[in-house]
Amino acid sequence: MAEQRKRQPKVCDYYQNEDQFSPGVAFCSGCTLELNLRFISRVLGKDIIFVGTPSCSAPVLHGQNVAAWHRHAYYACTMTGVASSASGLTRYYQQAGIDATVVCHTGDGCAQDVGFQTLSGAAERNEKMIYITYDNEGYMNTGIQQSSATPYGASTSTTPVGRAARGGKPTSSKNMPLVMAMHDIPYVATATLSHLEDYARKLVKAKEWAKEGFAYLHVFCPCVVGWKIPTDSSIQVCRDAVKTNYFPLWEMEEGTCRITHPVKEPRPVSELTATVGKFKHMNDEGLAVLQGQVDQRFKVLQALCGASGSQ
Amino acid sequence: MPVQLERQTKVLTGNGAAAYAAMLCRPDVVAAYPITPQSEVIEQLAKFHADGVLDCQYVTVEGENSAQNVVCAATMAGGRAFTATSSYGLVYMYDAMFNTAGYRAPVVMINVNREPPGIHAVCSGQQDMISVRDTGWVQLIVEDCQEIMDTTIMAFRLAEDYDVQLPVIVNYDGYYLSFLAESVCIPGSGEVDQYLEVLKGQPPRPRLMPGDPMGCGSHGIGMGYVELRKKHMAAMERVKTKIDEIDEEFRGAFGRGYGGQIEEYRTEDADIVLVTSGSAVGTARTMIDAKRDEGIKVGLVKLRLFRPFPTERLCQALKGKKAIGVLDRSICFGWNCGPLYMETRALTPEIGVVPMLSFIDGLANMDITQEHIGRMIDDIQGASEGRPYQEVTWLP
Numbered sequence: 273m274a275e276q277r278k279r280q281p282k283v284c285d286y287y288q289n290e291d292q293f294s295p296g297v298a299f300c301s302g303c304t305l306e307l308n309l310r311f312i313s314r315v316l317g318k319d320i321i322f323v324g325t326p327s328c329s330a331p332v333l334h335g336q337n338v339a340a341w342h343r344h345a346y347y348a349c350t351m352t353g354v355a356s357s358a359s360g361l362t363r364y365y366q367q368a369g370i371d372a373t374v375v376c377h378t379g380d381g382c383a384q385d386v387g388f389q390t391l392s393g394a395a396e397r398n399e400k401m402i403y404i405t406y407d408n409e410g411y412m413n414t415g416i417q418q419s420s421a422t423p424y425g426a427s428t429s430t431t432p433v434g435r436a437a438r439g440g441k442p443t444s445s446k447n448m449p450l451v452m453a454m455h456d457i458p459y460v461a462t463a464t465l466s467h468l469e470d471y472a473r474k475l476v477k478a479k480e481w482a483k484e485g486f487a488y489l490h491v492f493c494p495c496v497v498g499w500k501i502p503t504d505s506s507i508q509v510c511r512d513a514v515k516t517n518y519f520p521l522w523e524m525e526e527g528t529c530r531i532t533h534p535v536k537e538p539r540p541v542s543e544l545t546a547t548v549g550k551f552k553h554m555n556d557e558g559l560a561v562l563q564g565q566v567d568q569r570f571k572v573l574q575a576l577c578g579a580s581g582s583q
Numbered sequence: 584m585p586v587q588l589e590r591q592t593k594v595l596t597g598n599g600a601a602a603y604a605a606m607l608c609r610p611d612v613v614a615a616y617p618i619t620p621q622s623e624v625i626e627q628l629a630k631f632h633a634d635g636v637l638d639c640q641y642v643t644v645e646g647e648n649s650a651q652n653v654v655c656a657a658t659m660a661g662g663r664a665f666t667a668t669s670s671y672g673l674v675y676m677y678d679a680m681f682n683t684a685g686y687r688a689p690v691v692m693i694n695v696n697r698e699p700p701g702i703h704a705v706c707s708g709q710q711d712m713i714s715v716r717d718t719g720w721v722q723l724i725v726e727d728c729q730e731i732m733d734t735t736i737m738a739f740r741l742a743e744d745y746d747v748q749l750p751v752i753v754n755y756d757g758y759y760l761s762f763l764a765e766s767v768c769i770p771g772s773g774e775v776d777q778y779l780e781v782l783k784g785q786p787p788r789p790r791l792m793p794g795d796p797m798g799c800g801s802h803g804i805g806m807g808y809v810e811l812r813k814k815h816m817a818a819m820e821r822v823k824t825k826i827d828e829i830d831e832e833f834r835g836a837f838g839r840g841y842g843g844q845i846e847e848y849r850t851e852d853a854d855i856v857l858v859t860s861g862s863a864v865g866t867a868r869t870m871i872d873a874k875r876d877e878g879i880k881v882g883l884v885k886l887r888l889f890r891p892f893p894t895e896r897l898c899q900a901l902k903g904k905k906a907i908g909v910l911d912r913s914i915c916f917g918w919n920c921g922p923l924y925m926e927t928r929a930l931t932p933e934i935g936v937v938p939m940l941s942f943i944d945g946l947a948n949m950d951i952t953q954e955h956i957g958r959m960i961d962d963i964q965g966a967s968e969g970r971p972y973q974e975v976t977w978l979p
Contacts, residue, residue, distance in 0.1 A: 319794040323656075335801045345791050347659065348800030349652060350678050356649035360612060360656030360664070361791065363640035367611045367662065372793040390652070393645030 280476065283468045286314045293342045297332045302496040302503030304465050304510065305329055308406050311468065312375065313344065315475040316402075320373045321345040323358040325387070327379045328413040328495075329406075351382045355394035358401045366400070373402065373479055380407040380421035384448050395455040398485040402478045405448065405488075408495040416498040420446040424565060425558045426550045428498075433553045440553065444565050449490040450572070453524045457486040461523035461532070464492035466510035470521055470532055477525070492519045500549020512544040517570045522577070529576045541566050585609065586636050590771035597760035600728045600767050601667065601693045601753070602627035604735035606637045607775040608691075611662035614642035614653035619705055620757040621669040621695040628665075647672035651679035651690075655750075658688040659799050661790035663739065666690065669757060670697035670711045677715065683750045684719030686800060687815065689742035689788075690750040693735065696724075696861065696912075697757040698947050706948035707757045709861065710913040712889065713922045719815055721747075721822050722890040724754040725841075726864045728765040731755050733839055734887075736775055737829050744829075745785040746821050754889070756912070758948060759862040770837055778836050819891045826888055827896075844893035846885040847900050849875065853882030855963045856901055858927055859910035860886040863944075863951040867910070870956040879964050892926050898933040906938040906967035908959050912945040920975045938966035944978035955979060 292313045299306040305328055313320070322344050324333045332341045334348045349357040358374045365372040383391055383405040391403060410428050411417040418428040424444040427433045431441040453460040459481040463471035471491070478487035494501060494509040501509055513519035514533060518541050521533040541563045545551035554562070588607070595603065602624045605613070613632070615625040631637035640657075644650045647668050654664035668676065673694055683690050698708035712722060721741065725734045731753065738751040755761065770778075791799050803811050827843030834840030848868055850856055859867055864885045871883045884900050886893070901907055911921025918925045924941035931939075942959050945951040955978045966972035 321791065321793055331802065333798075335798045340796065340798050340801070343796040345793060345795050346798045347656060347791055348798070349656070349682055352648050353652035353679055353682065356644060356652035357656040359642060359644075359649070360614070360653035360658075361660050363612050363642055363653070364657040364660040364662040364664075365793075367640045368660075370793070389645060390649045393649055396645070397643065 280473060283472050286472060289314045290318070292318050292344055293332070297341045299328070299332065300497055302506050304493040304506045305406055305408070307465050308491055308493055309377065311465070311471065312377070312404065312475060313342070315472050316373060316375060316479055318343065320375045321347065321361060323347045323349065323354055323361065323374060323376045325349060325351045325354050325378050325382050326413070327382065329377060330413070333377070351386045352390060354378050354382060354387050355391040355399070355403060359394050359397070359399045362399055362401050373482055376401060376403040378405060379412070380405055380409065380448070381411045381419040384420045384446050392455065395452060395457050395486045395488065398457060400482055400485060402482045402487045402489065405490050406493040407448070407490060408493045408498060409445070410498060412495040412498040421448065424562050425554045427553060428550070438553065439558060440550075447569060449488070452488040452490070453529070455486070456527070457488060458484060459487040459523070459525055462490045462492070462519065462521055464510040464514060464519060464521065466507050467514060467521060467533055474523060477523070498550070501547065505547065509544070509548060512539070512547065515539045516541045516544045516566065518544050518566050520570060520573060522573060524580070527580055529573070529580045531573070531577060585638065586772065588636070588772040590769065590774065592766055592768050594764050595728055595767040596623060596762055596764050597728045597731050597755055598623035598695070598762070599627055600732040601735055602631070603769050604732045605665045605691070605693070606631045607770060607772055608665070608736060608739045608779065609663065610639050610665040612640045612642065612654060612657035612664040613666070614644050614650045614664070615666045615668065616644050616647045616650050616672060618647070618669050618672040620697060620761040621667050621672070621693065623761070624667040624693055624695070647675040648679055651676035651683060654690045655679065655683040655686060655688045658690050659686055659791050661788070661792070663743070664690050665692070667693035667695070669695040670699050673711045674699055674714060677718070680715055680718040680720060682800070684815070685811070687748040687818070688750055689748055691735065691738045691742050692750065692752050694752050694754045695757045695761045696754050704947040707759055708912055708946050709754070709756070712752065712754045713913045713915070716890060719749070719819070720890060721749050721751040721819070722754060723751065723887055724860045724889055725887065726862060726885065728760065728763060728767050729839070730841060731760065732767055732769065733833060733837065734841070736770070736778065737833055740779055740782065740829050741822065741826060743782045744825060747818055747825055748788065749818055749822065754861070756862040774836065778833070822891050823888065823893060823895065841887060844888040844896045845900065846887060848883040848885065850882030850884060850900050852880060854880040854904060855906045855908070855960070855967050856882045856884055856904050857908045857910060857956070857959060857963065858884045858886060858923065860889070860923065861912060863910060863912065866951055866953055867956050870953050870960060873953070874957065874960045879960060881960050881964070886923065894930060897927065898930055901930065901934045904937060906940070906963045908940040908942060908963040910942045910944060910951070910956075910959060912951070914943055914946070938972060940966060940972060941975040942978060943975065949979065
């Protein structure tokens with residue numbers, strides 16, 4: 273593995289690969305999901321099979337009638353059936369002796385809420401596949417409703433800030449990457465689009481591990497419309513999420529946990545929330561609660577890194 | 584080299600027969616979740632797999648919804664796939680069943696009939712199959728263990744037929760058939776291979792393969808949707824004659840046949856007819872003979888194909904009769920009668936206005952007895968003679 277890492281191509285090398293997506297696809301201006309999809313495709317190659325579901329990525333991945341916007345093999349299914357459909361594909365390919373990389377690509381709502389059971393089941397069976405969650409912290413496609421990935425305090429269309437309810441979402445988000453790490457699968461990692469070298473390395477590792485078992489990637493993907501941020505700021509928001517330890521970058525490989533991009537002096541989480549519209553209503557008290565949650569989660573992560581023999 | 588098995592006769596339960604049949608058809612992928620009274624089917628398949636008799640991927644899923652998605656996807660990748668369920672499990676895979684049918688994925692599924700949720704009944708009843716009527720699946724329902732064996736084999740032949748390409752459910756009554764042990768002839772694996780050989784000579788189905796840019800489950804909007812729906816409907820219609828042909832082929836190959844869509848018993852010279860399905864058919868046949876001895880000219884139609892509904896064959900069988908009774912092991916909310924009755928009644932323009940009687944019996948393991956069926960036949964006979972009758976009768 274160490275030798276392989278030395279020969280790892282750089283992100284600019286992957287950009288020499290042909291883009292499998294057509295130009296002018298129907299994403300919003302400044303959408304990180306589009307970048308995410310094109311990046312996965314460039315790093316993992318044209319032969320991967322995407323499995324997806326109704327979501328923001330659906331019109332682009334599904335195509336409409338006979339028109340498609342990419343050149344990947346693609347399987348669409350219900351939100352409850354992503355990891356199980358992918359299991360069906362990968363199991364048949366194994367049975368028939370066909371070499372294939374099956375890549376699930378779903379939002380946080382599918383992965384953590386309605387499709388959670390099937391994802392957890394596939395992970396427990398250690399199915400040979402990659403599951404990538406693009407986490408935009410809610411149901412952005414259906415109109416910005418809260419999901420179990422929506423953080424404490426965030427305003428969404430089902431946790432709105434009104435005259436009586438000033439607080440936004442009353443509970444914290446599900447710590448999904450950690451939940452997946454507890455499934456004893458060979459590879460779990462977090463990634464985001466401000467740190468593409470880190471992300472590319474994790475994608476390559478996931479592809480290798482998916483030959484042996486389940487690889488899970490959790491990718492922080494701000495939504496310009498749902499989070500009420502300027503269209504040119506989405507990558508900056510990703511960077512701020514890493515700098516504040518709001519979304520630390522780590523991986524767990526065969527049970528060994530490691531922070532892949534340590535932040536020497538983490539910034540207060542208010543530096544992230546100040547730039548994001550969905551947090552604008554939050555007062556100091558609310559921000560202190562959110563900061564407390566971020567700190568607590570990071571401590572757990574550090575403890576996990578220490579306990580599993582890494583730093 | 585695939586495992587070869589000789590033809591043999593064994594005492595098998597209905598579940599055992601289903602498992603043997605599925606194994607003989609050599610599925611690439613089996614995915615299932617246990618539920619009473621189906622569990623024995625998947626346990627037996629797991630044993631076949633563990634013993635090396637069945638070379639497949641056996642996926643121990645965490646729920647029926649996943650089972651359905653696994654087999655649908657495996658089939659779309661080009662494989663042959665099998666699952667089995669019952670009742671709560673069937674309704675838990677409801678959304679995925681639309682997927683499978685909409686993708687025209689030729690999955691074969693056993694459904695062991697059991698009452699669905701609501702009034703918790705771990706009991707036989709056909710309400711589960713009725714609840715998935717409009718998902719676009721082909722549905723067959725059978726009478727005994729040998730028919731479970733043979734129809735499951737025929738189901739693979741039907742599902743993967745180039746003119747059909749639809750998922751098929753083989754239904755049989757839970758408890759009455761799932762745990763009933765009978766002598767069953769198990770065909771040799773070579774015979775089954777040969778019977779299914781014809782499928783290999785068909786034009787290949789489109790399949791999802793790495794490096795091949797095919798979308799599976801693309802958005803169908805407007806005319807794209809209408810076109811696919813209409814083609815699905817046309818395929819469904821083709822099932823009717825196809826199942827008759829396949830049944831004949833089967834008779835040629837194995838010496839046993841079941842009449843295809845329906846089986847008629849002493850209907851030719853009958854004045855009145857009882858229509859029913861599933862395990863009650865055997866009891867009904869006995870009572871037809873008994874009532875014939877009393878001088879009542881009664882016949883029986885056993886419904887084997889529930890979806891698509893065998894309208895043409897039923898019309899032929901029922902036309903000119905003086906009164907018709909339909910026995911359901913389920914109910915039809917909204918029409919205050921049995922579902923098969925409602926569908927049979929929809930044939931009135933073709934068969935003419937005659938007294939039609941709905942009998943609801945056998946819910947939640949209530950036995951459909953000879954005495955019950957005798958009463959039904961007497962009621963139908965009375966109605967045919969102009970006596971007043973009750974349209975819907977709940978028994979007992």
